[in-house]
Amino acid sequence: MTLTSEPILTSGFPLGSSAGLVTAFEWLGQPYRITRVDMLGEMRTDAYKRLNGRVETPVLVTGEGRVLTETMAIALWLEARDAERRISFEPGTPEADRLHQFVAFLNTGFTGAFYPMWVALEAEDATEGEKETLRKFGRSFVAKRHEQLEAMIGDSDYLLGNRPTLADAVFVGVARWTDFHQAIEPRDYPRILALRQRIEADPAFRFAVAIEDGKPAIGGGAMKGLVPLEDLLRNTSGALAA
Ligand SMILES: N[C@@H](CCC(=O)N[C@@H](CS)C(=O)NCC(=O)O)C(=O)O
The missing domain is CATH 1.20.1050.10 (Glutathione S-transferase Yfyf (Class Pi); Chain A, domain 2)
Structure with a gap:
C-alpha cells in the first residue's frame, strides 16, 4: 500500500478523544482516511513512538505525508481547509x-x-x-x-x-x-x-464511535477507507513530527 493524497487521521481506542476529530472530518465532508490505533497495545511500540514521541493519539498524516500531532493543531489544520466554513468561521473575525x-x-x-x-x-x-x-x-x-x-x-x-x-x-x-x-x-x-x-x-459522531469499536460503518461518504497502522508507520518513517 502507498499513502494516497488523502489525509489520514488516527482513531484511538478505547474512548479516544480523536472520535471528536473524526466527527469534525465527517462534518467537513472532504475525503480522508482513518487508521485505528489500540492505545493499550500497538500505541506502545517503538514504531509508534517514532510517529508521535509523546505516545498519544490523535495524529494526522497530511496528503503530503507530513505528520501533525496535537488536537489543537489538527483542528486549526481543518479550519484552514474549511473554505466553505462548514465547521469554523472566517479567521480574524x-x-x-x-x-x-x-x-x-x-x-x-x-x-x-x-x-x-x-x-x-x-x-x-x-x-x-x-x-x-x-x-x-x-x-x-x-x-x-x-x-x-x-x-x-x-x-x-x-x-x-x-x-456544529x-x-x-x-x-x-x-x-x-x-x-x-x-x-x-x-x-x-x-x-x-x-x-x-x-x-x-448525530450520524457523524455515531460513525466515529463505530469506527472506534471496529464495527462496519459507512458514514457520510468522505471517509475513503481504513489504513492499517503498520502501513501508516511504514510509509511515514522519515517524515516525522517532533
Ligand atoms: N495534548 C494532546 C493530548 C492527547 C491525549 O490525551 N490523547 C490520549 C487519548 S485521548 C492518549 O493518547 N493517551 C495516551 C495514554 O493514555 O497513554 C492532544 O491534545 O492531542
Whole structure:
C-alpha cells in the first residue's frame, strides 16, 4: 500500500478523544482516511513512538505525508481547509476568536481535568489510597470544569450557534469520559447534557464511535477507507513530527 493524497487521521481506542476529530472530518465532508490505533497495545511500540514521541493519539498524516500531532493543531489544520466554513468561521473575525477560545478551553482545562482519573486507572504501582486520592481530585477538577463550561453555554443548539463547529467536535470526544469514570452527575449540568445528547445522536459522531469499536460503518461518504497502522508507520518513517 502507498499513502494516497488523502489525509489520514488516527482513531484511538478505547474512548479516544480523536472520535471528536473524526466527527469534525465527517462534518467537513472532504475525503480522508482513518487508521485505528489500540492505545493499550500497538500505541506502545517503538514504531509508534517514532510517529508521535509523546505516545498519544490523535495524529494526522497530511496528503503530503507530513505528520501533525496535537488536537489543537489538527483542528486549526481543518479550519484552514474549511473554505466553505462548514465547521469554523472566517479567521480574524470575532466568531473565529471565540471558536479558538472554546477549543483551547476544551483541549486544556476540560480535557486535563480527567487526567488524575486516567492515572488512577493505569498506575500499576499506586496503592489503593493513592488511587482514591487521585480519583477524589479528578472528580473535583471535572466538576469545576463542568461548572465553567455550563456557564459558557448559551441558548443555542451548539456551542457557537445553531450549527456544529470544531468546538463541538472537540467537546464530544471527551465529554463521554464522565460516564466511564462516573466523575460527575450529568443531570447537574443540563446544558452540557443536552449538548452531548444532541451531538451523540448525530450520524457523524455515531460513525466515529463505530469506527472506534471496529464495527462496519459507512458514514457520510468522505471517509475513503481504513489504513492499517503498520502501513501508516511504514510509509511515514522519515517524515516525522517532533
Ligand atoms: N495534548 C494532546 C493530548 C492527547 C491525549 O490525551 N490523547 C490520549 C487519548 S485521548 C492518549 O493518547 N493517551 C495516551 C495514554 O493514555 O497513554 C492532544 O491534545 O492531542
